[in-house]
Amino acid sequence: MADSLKNLFGKYDWTTDMKIFVAGFIWLNEKCIFGKEFLELISRHTQRFDDFKKLAGQLNGHYSVFVEMPAEKWAVCSHTWSFPLFYRNTGNAIHISDNPEKLLNEESKLQSSSLSRNYFLTFGVTPANTTLIQNIFQILPGELIRFRGDKKESFRLFPYTEKYRKEDEKSFDEKEFYNLLFEVFQRYSNHIKEKQVLLPLTRGYDSRVLGCLLKEFGHRHVICATWGRNRNNEVRTAEKVAERLGYKHFFIDYSKEVPKDFTRVKEFEPYIHFTGHFSSMPFLQDYFAIKSLKERKIIDSQTVVLPGHPGDLLRGSHLDNHLLLKSEKYAISKIISSFGTSYPLACSEIKELEEFISQTFFSSPQTPAWMQYDEWDYQERQCKFIGNSTLAFSFFETEVLMPLFDMELLKFFRSVPFSLKLGSPLYNQTLETIFEKHKVAFDLKIPQTDGQKFSPLKNLILRNTPHFLKKRYYPMEDSIYYQEITREIRNSDKTFGYKIPFKPNNYNSYIIQWYLQFVGQQISAKK
Structure with a gap:
């Protein structure tokens, strides 16, 4: 036994x-x-x-x-x-x-x-x-x-949205979130001590505030790294942030680090098994960077990695004012449009997805649609999709800590009223205060007062526009280098077939299609 x-x-x-x-x-x-x-x-x-x-x-x-x-x-x-x-x-x-x-x-x-x-x-x-x-x-x-x-x-034990009662809503201010953020990070700082830290740094708010907090708490052994296409739009800001904070910065150029035959490299298939586990798309965005940093001995098994997940959930970056004003139907359509790969499904298949999401995540008539939307986002996307990407670091034997995923921060933000999530005023303004203190308050986001709206009409036009026209509208050269990565994936096994997503630059769709067929091949080989 x-x-x-x-x-x-x-x-x-x-x-x-x-x-x-x-x-x-x-x-x-x-x-x-x-x-x-x-x-x-x-x-x-x-x-x-x-x-x-x-x-x-x-x-x-x-x-x-x-x-x-x-x-x-x-x-x-x-x-x-x-x-x-x-x-x-x-x-x-x-x-x-x-x-x-x-x-x-x-x-x-x-x-x-x-x-x-x-x-x-x-x-x-x-x-x-x-x-x-x-x-x-x-x-x-x-x-x-x-x-x-x-x-x-x-x-x-942790439903992201508990039973909603409007009378439980209360006012919040920057100071309350500011103090809690520092209290939470103090614990992680005590645990890190003198260990080397790898901070995956972009131009966004989440990784930037982690850099500021590391500086605030006196951590010296910090390496910042950015990766993807040569001189992508994240690099210049990330380099400047690292320089202001006094940390070394490395850029991993995927045009040099991604071999054309990477699917044949010995680590690749074990990595797919480790991170896919029959339930999630194996992320390739970070794989090549971590492999390079490990091989160049810039990081090792004693390094602690601090990703900025799930900052976009806390701030409410995917919310819009229609989620408060409109129905469950709008919320579910927005989930499929905003978070989906635009894989070409028939209308009957989309309806089947909508019915499942409704029955599973929108079963409480007393809970506002935007909170149930957040529940889906927390479980299906932040944990099983984005959070699962941190297994890339675990595969290369580095410890992962996610201070922004701390239970206290999640509980705090699930109590924040819609008005302070829409356009992310509470989250962004608090972080900008920290940025100003550390002189990294540049290249900041333009506030969106009504959030990112979903347009059913735009979605309908997208489904019916010819592929050659969509390729002109959507930028095909991405900042990650996914266009080339997924081309190699598709060429790795000529027996696999693929459908073009409605948004032709949604390269995750090709990785997902490849993995589904990879698993089918694996199951067939077991018999």
């Missing part, structure tokens, strides 16, 4: 007594708890399930926990989904693993439903708790599951 469990939990760095497995860290009394200390804490709360559930509901950090009891199994993933867990019900037993490939058998098949396939092709993640494989499921962000025999009880 012990060897079997150890085999099922081998992807991440687990601490275990062969009954309890813990990965990652939590905060306890402002101290970072991990490894043996984390294991002992969990062990003291496993006499009864209610004790374990109460403790799990109080945890803040990036972690996963699995507990094997004589007649039960308990598993929980943190609100960040940093260490995804998967399970399979064979009818006689429940098997849980950090690697869904360990749960495959000779009867494993791809999902046959059009919903699962089209949802994945549209968003780059599988719907809710499903995976691309029948009868293999994922534990959701902030979810605790109790397995007893063939019964399953699910508890959402």
Whole structure:
């Protein structure tokens, strides 16, 4: 039994007594708890399930926990989904693993439903708790599951939107957010200490404020890095920010670092398995940069990486005033248009997606549509898609910390009223105060008072415009170098087929289509 469990939990760095497995860290009394200390804490709360559930509901950090009891199994993933867990019900037993490939058998098949396939092709993640494989499921962000025999009880420890009551809304000011941001970062600063930090730096607000906070708390061993197409629009601002903060800056030029035959490089396929896990698009945006930094010995296994996720969720950058004024239907259409790949689906297939999103994420008539929109964004995009991209750093054995994904910040911003999220006034103005203090208040965003609106008419025109005209309208040369990366992906296996997305420069669509066929090929080879 012990060897079997150890085999099922081998992807991440687990601490275990062969009954309890813990990965990652939590905060306890402002101290970072991990490894043996984390294991002992969990062990003291496993006499009864209610004790374990109460403790799990109080945890803040990036972690996963699995507990094997004589007649039960308990598993929980943190609100960040940093260490995804998967399970399979064979009818006689429940098997849980950090690697869904360990749960495959000779009867494993791809999902046959059009919903699962089209949802994945549209968003780059599988719907809710499903995976691309029948009868293999994922534990959701902030979810605790109790397995007893063939019964399953699910508890959402961190629903991003709780039951809404307008009378609970209160006013907020910059000072309140400012103080909380510094209090939260103090914990991360204490944990980092003298370690080397890699800050993926863009021209945006989120990475810039992390750079300022590192400076504020006296961290000297900081490396800033930007990557993509030569001299893309992020580089000049990022270089200037790093210089003002007194940190070294590296630019990884993808025209030099991305080999033409990268799909044949020995690390590539293991990377795809590690980051895709049958449920999320494997991100290639960061892969080449981290590989280069590691090979050039600029970073190593002791380096701590600080991505700026999920700043756009906190600030409300995807909200618009129509979400407050219009219906659920508008919100769902905006989800598909704003976050989707524009993969060409029939109207009936889009309707199927809309019905699923409505039933799964818009089931509370008392909760405003914009908050339920945020719930979808938090779970399906920020955790399973964008947050999942941090596994690129984990693959190259570097520690990842996401200060902006701290539970206290999420709780604070889910209480912020719509008026202070629309156009991001609270978030942006607070960060700009910090930028001014550190003399990096340049190349700032122009405030959008009504947010980014979704236009059904524009969407209709897009679907019916000839491809050659769309290529003239949409800039095909992207800042990341995805045009060339996805061209190599498409040429890597001539047996794979592709459909052109309605937005021809949505290169993620090609990676998603490639991965879906890659998984199908893998499943066929198992039989």
